[in-house]
Amino acid sequence: MSSFDPDALECLAAIWEEGGFERAAQRLSITQSAVSQRLRALEAQVGTVLIVRSRPLRVTSAGQLLLKHTKMLRLLRADLEKDLKELAPSATGGGREDERVSIAVNADSIATWALPALTAMARTGLAIEIITDDQDFTHEWLREGQVLGCVTSMDQALRGCRMEPLGLMDYVAVAHKAYASEHLPHGLGAHQFAHTPFVAFNRKDDMQREFVAQAFGLRRVVLKQLFVPSSEGQVRAVLAGWGVGVVPRLLVQPWLDGGQLVNVLPAFRLPVSLYWHCWNLQSDVLDGLSQALRQAAQNSLRTPDGVLTPG
Numbered sequence: 458m459s460s461f462d463p464d465a466l467e468c469l470a471a472i473w474e475e476g477g478f479e480r481a482a483q484r485l486s487i488t489q490s491a492v493s494q495r496l497r498a499l500e501a502q503v504g505t506v507l508i509v510r511s512r513p514l515r516v517t518s519a520g521q522l523l524l525k526h527t528k529m530l531r532l533l534r535a536d537l538e539k540d541l542k543e544l545a546p547s548a549t550g551g552g553r554e555d556e557r558v559s560i561a562v563n564a565d566s567i568a569t570w571a572l573p574a575l576t577a578m579a580r581t582g583l584a585i586e587i588i589t590d591d592q593d594f595t596h597e598w599l600r601e602g603q604v605l606g607c608v609t610s611m612d613q614a615l616r617g618c619r620m621e622p623l624g625l626m627d628y629v630a631v632a633h634k635a636y637a638s639e640h641l642p643h644g645l646g647a648h649q650f651a652h653t654p655f656v657a658f659n660r661k662d663d664m665q666r667e668f669v670a671q672a673f674g675l676r677r678v679v680l681k682q683l684f685v686p687s688s689e690g691q692v693r694a695v696l697a698g699w700g701v702g703v704v705p706r707l708l709v710q711p712w713l714d715g716g717q718l719v720n721v722l723p724a725f726r727l728p729v730s731l732y733w734h735c736w737n738l739q740s741d742v743l744d745g746l747s748q749a750l751r752q753a754a755q756n757s758l759r760t761p762d763g764v765l766t767p768g
Contacts, residue, residue, distance in 0.1 A: 461502065466527040468495040472508055473516050473524060499523070525602025531558060532605055535583060535742045557584045558742060561599065561607035563592035564658060565626065566731065568688035569707040571608060574753030578745055591661050592731065599734055606735030606746060619737045621751065624758025625728040627706045628668060631718045636698045645701065645721040647673045650680065654700030656691045657682045664727075668703040672725040703727070707757060731758065 471481035472492065482489040500507050507520035516524065535558055562571050567589060579585050588598055595607040600615055614620035630645055641649065650673070655665040666678045683699055685691045692709055695702040701721060702709075712718040733750050735743055 461499065461523070461526070462495075463530065465495045465499040465502075466523060466530065468492055469499060469507060469520065470524055470527045472496065473514065473520070476514060521602055528559065528602065528605055529736070529738070532736075532738065532740050532742060536740050539581075539583075539741055557586040558746075559586040559588060559604040560735075560746065561588045561590055561595040561604045561609075563595055563608055563610075563731075564589045564688045565592070565705050565708065566608050569626075569705055570753050570757035571750065574749040575746070578742075578749060583742065591658065591663075592729065593663070594661060596734060605743060606733065608731055608733055608750070610729055610731060611734070612730065612732055615734060617737055618734050620732050620734045621747070623731040623733055623750065623754035624760055625730055626758055628664060628703050628727040628729060629706045629709070629720050630668060630672075630701055630703050630722045630725075631695060631709050631713065632701045632721050633696055633698045634716060634719050636700070637719045637721055641701075641721050644723070645672075650678075652681065655680050655682050656694045656699050656702040657684055658688070658691065659684050659686050664729075665703045668725075668727045671727060672722060728759070728761075 468481065468485060471484050472478060475481045475484055478489050478492050482492045485492065496508065503519055503523070505519045506517055507523060509515040509517060567587065572587075575585060575587075588595075588604060590598065592608070592610040594609075596609040596611045596615065598604045599607045599609075599618065608623065612620075612622075632641060637644075640653065645653065650669050657665050662684075665680055665682065669675065669680065670678045681700075683694070685694045688704070688708060691702050691704060692712070694700075695704070696712065696717060706713075706726065709718055713720060731754070733747060733754075735747060
């Protein structure tokens, strides 16, 4: 098979990542006509359509394969950049904006333990892109080849990937002390949850229903939900008295300790197992990302028999 033009591959990635030809042209500092020409040339070389010109744009199966190939090339370039810096520490430069190393991480991990883990690598100049989604869906980004790794609740390795457990994140039901005093003076009970507003991340977020179902041994749960698409925003909404939030204990412990929030069902916590999945490739950059996330998880997440100690 003939080799593909790296500029054309990056053009394909830019169209998909930016959501259109105009924004891709702006990112690549070329004309929109040049973007179209590069894509047509790549499609002619492959012999099939790579992107369906619909609204929104849709990438074809062949396009997904080339997008994954492009991200692998980015990873190789990032490894080369790292090795060159070690050989010539005074060398300037770094990963270009259009050569981002992308990973998918659930919003609650970003809000608690995962972001500090990536700080050191970001400071080296690695062009990191973090894509956020629910922990039950981040693996889809990896399956489609749009990221090189993901933090997810899925416990089965994808084809061509390796997986390792990170630990348990405990979720608790909390409310503002004034709200709890007025509406839930005896805590959250089996006969109250249906009329209690729950603050959820979005319509894909099943955490609230799963929490209630397991807490009260129910098979089917219908909740009154409000949606705030941010982990920190959910906490602010609960602090403002919107209702009950099922959130990571890691995130709300300061407010629990300070008394602003109360645990409305202290006898129950919902542990969610998290795993790191990544491409099964030899890469210093990928190994560095894995090690950083592994260490941060050891310092913050819980094992089935307790809390892991730093080390």
